[in-house]
Amino acid sequence: MSEQKLINPVAVLREIEECCRGSEAGFPRKVEASNEWPGIAFHLGQNNLIAAMDDVVEILDYPQLSAVPLTQPWVRGIANVRGNLLPVIDLSGYLGNEIPRVTSKTRVLVIDFNGIYSGLVVDEVLGLKHFHEDELTDEVAGVDEKFYPYLRNGFRRGEQVWGVFSLLSLVESPLFLQVAV
Secondary structure, three states: OOOOOOOOHHHHHHHHHHHHHHHHHHOOOOOOOOOEEEEEEEEEOOEEEEEEHHHOOEEEEOOOOEOOOOEOOOEEEEEEEOOEEEEEEEHHHHOOOOOOOOOOOOEEEEEEEOOEEEEEEEOEEEEEEEEEHHHEEOOOOOOOHHHHHHEEEEEEEOOEEEEEEOHHHHHHOHHHHOOEO
């Protein structure tokens, strides 16, 4: 009869852990500090705008909506997003412009500030953009004046100026909270 050797699984796991810890020292570590400002770039009409990345919780395709009676015309409706009710506001309509039609590029920026959970309809989201400190400007030429109460400053890259749209200023506006007719 042959003898069976018992394997101690804890000892095997310790041996693997020691091997891994011994080999981790050779990996490079990225420690460089970045002075870039990240933001979510979007179009609203002909305006190039950008919102602070930390202010946007999620970006959605245009969802199926249920109408909400007796609300402002810029309230598109309410959506069920994974069991949460999301009021959807047309940002262009809120700012006094004509409410644009929904296209395949239309997106909803989801925000959540101090319990105000809302979706903002924009014409197109262009993705994440990083700007350097030297691109910062107080000039926001080319951005519609209706946006000025919500603009902090801008970033100039080449001939394009991107207005920094403050979603927090929008949410703190008394008009934004007056959705009932």
